Amino acid sequence: MKKKFQVKIEKNKCKGCGLCIAYCPVKHLVFPKDLNKKGRKYAQVNKENKCIGCGACFLICPDAAVKIYEEK
Numbered sequence: 443m444k445k446k447f448q449v450k451i452e453k454n455k456c457k458g459c460g461l462c463i464a465y466c467p468v469k470h471l472v473f474p475k476d477l478n479k480k481g482r483k484y485a486q487v488n489k490e491n492k493c494i495g496c497g498a499c500f501l502i503c504p505d506a507a508v509k510i511y512e513e514k
Contacts, residue, residue, distance in 0.1 A: 445495060446491065446493075447493040447513065448491070448493065448510070448512075449487050449493050449509070449510055450508070450510075450511065451507055452507045452508075452509075453484040453485075453486070454478045454480065455507035456482070456484035456485055456503075456507040457482055458478075458485070459505075460483075460485070461503065462485050462499035462503050463485055465498040465499065465502045466499055467496060468492045468493070468494055469492070470488050470490075470492045470499075471485045471486065471487060472485070472487075472488050473486070485499075485508070495512065
């Protein structure tokens with residue numbers, strides 16, 4: 443059985459650098475049109491659940507705003 447993963451991004455902790463978006467191999471993250479409380483863009487999960495659990499977004503995030511969970 444294939445494992446499923448879920449990405450959670452703390453939008454008000456995100457400064458919108460876009461590193462997680464750039465390094466995601468399956469293009470699971472995007473910038474939405476709205477802004478966070480700081481008035482910045484923030485990364486958001488795409489509608490489809492394509493996360494493969496590689497951890498690239500988690501490792502590259504300078505603000506520790508990204509968490510990855512395995513779905514049970």
